[in-house]
Amino acid sequence: MDKFETFERLFCEYNLHTNLMSKNDVQKIREKHIPDSLAIELFLEKYGHDVKNIIDVGTGGGFPSVPTAIKYENLNVTALDSIAKKIKFVELVKNELNLENLFPVCSRIEDFEKREFYDAAVSRAVAPLSSVLEYCTPFVKQNGYVVAYKAATADEELLQAQKAIGILKLKFVEKIEYCLSEKDGTHCLLVFEKLSPTSKKYPRQNNLVRKNPL
Numbered sequence: 515m516d517k518f519e520t521f522e523r524l525f526c527e528y529n530l531h532t533n534l535m536s537k538n539d540v541q542k543i544r545e546k547h548i549p550d551s552l553a554i555e556l557f558l559e560k561y562g563h564d565v566k567n568i569i570d571v572g573t574g575g576g577f578p579s580v581p582t583a584i585k586y587e588n589l590n591v592t593a594l595d596s597i598a599k600k601i602k603f604v605e606l607v608k609n610e611l612n613l614e615n616l617f618p619v620c621s622r623i624e625d626f627e628k629r630e631f632y633d634a635a636v637s638r639a640v641a642p643l644s645s646v647l648e649y650c651t652p653f654v655k656q657n658g659y660v661v662a663y664k665a666a667t668a669d670e671e672l673l674q675a676q677k678a679i680g681i682l683k684l685k686f687v688e689k690i691e692y693c694l695s696e697k698d699g700t701h702c703l704l705v706f707e708k709l710s711p712t713s714k715k716y717p718r719q720n721n722l723v724r725k726n727p728l
Contacts, residue, residue, distance in 0.1 A: 517584045517611050518548055524610060525575060528603050534575035549694050550663065550701060551578030552585060554636060556690045557661050557703050565633040565659075569594055571623060571650050572640035576604045578663070582636075583616040590615050592632070596622045623649045624719050630655050630711060638663035643671035643704065644678040644727035651682045652712040660684065660706040668702050678728035683710045 522543050529540055539547075558565060569592040570579035579593035593604045593616060601620040608616045619626070635650035635658075643662055650660045664671060668689065679686060687705040694701060717723050 518544075518581065520611060521576070521580055521584065521607055522548070524607055525603075528606070529575075532599050532603070534600060534603060546694060546698065547577050548581050551581035551638065553663070553690075553692050553701065553703060554578055554582055554661070555585075556692060557634075557659070557705060558586070560690075561659055561687075561705065562634075566590060567632045567634075568592070569628075569632045569635045569650075569653050571635055571637045571646075571653070573604065573618075574600055574639070576600075576607060578636060578638050579616065580604065580607055580613075583613045584611065587615055590617065592617045592619055592628075594619045594621060594623065594626060596620065624717050624723075626653065629653055629714075632658060634659040634661060636661045636663070641724060642727065643668075643675040645723045647675060647678045647682055647684060647706065648717045648723050648728055651684060651706075651708060652714075652716050654708045656708055656710055658708050659687070660708065662704040662706075663701070664704055665701045666699060668704060672704060675728075679706070681728050682712060682716065683708065685709055 567590045571594055573579045573593040573595045579591050583591040595601050598620050601618045604618040629652050632653050635654045637646045646662045684706040687707050690703040691700055
């Protein structure tokens with residue numbers, strides 16, 4: 515059994531007693547969630563030459579952090595989430611699969627202090643793009659990247675995020691499209707480069723990132 519199969523088994527077993535994902539979604543781990551997570555390859559092939567440290571902001575049950583850490587042993591992957599039961603599961607996976615390059619952290623995004631450190635920040639299925647950019651950008655070093663996993667609403671969200679892109683001093687680099695299956699439609703990675711350091715007032719406290727997006 516390879517590490518991806520073991521990860522799937524552990525996820526299914528853990529989800530029986532601790533809700534990480536809906537039962538219908540659990541059935542799609544192999545065909546959807548793991549392959550979608552591994553689309554990070556499309557970013558790394560083009561921009562990942564100097565990428566060593568990645569943070570997955572809002573990792574949930576370990577997507578995309580765990581598949582990324584399994585496939586790319588040379589990358590240090592921080593899995594950040596505020597929900598303890600989810601980080602506890604990622605810690606279990608780290609230990610069971612001996613993933614020395616995976617670093618689970620339980621913290622609210624607004625309280626996480628490792629700013630301006632990571633070469634890239636990724637986020638999948640967390641929030642609309644404006645909020646994702648505010649959550650991720652403070653933790654990325656200058657000239658690093660923010661990579662948002664998106665699907666059908668990508669173009670609309672990109673238009674709505676123009677103000678946030680300016681405030682956070684980002685540059686939109688590329689929309690990288692890919693398809694997991696014909697029935698699933700087109701997915702994409704929205705890639706942004708960070709042009710200068712981020713003001714310490716971001717991300718904002720008191721859930722303003724979601725309540726009042728930039």
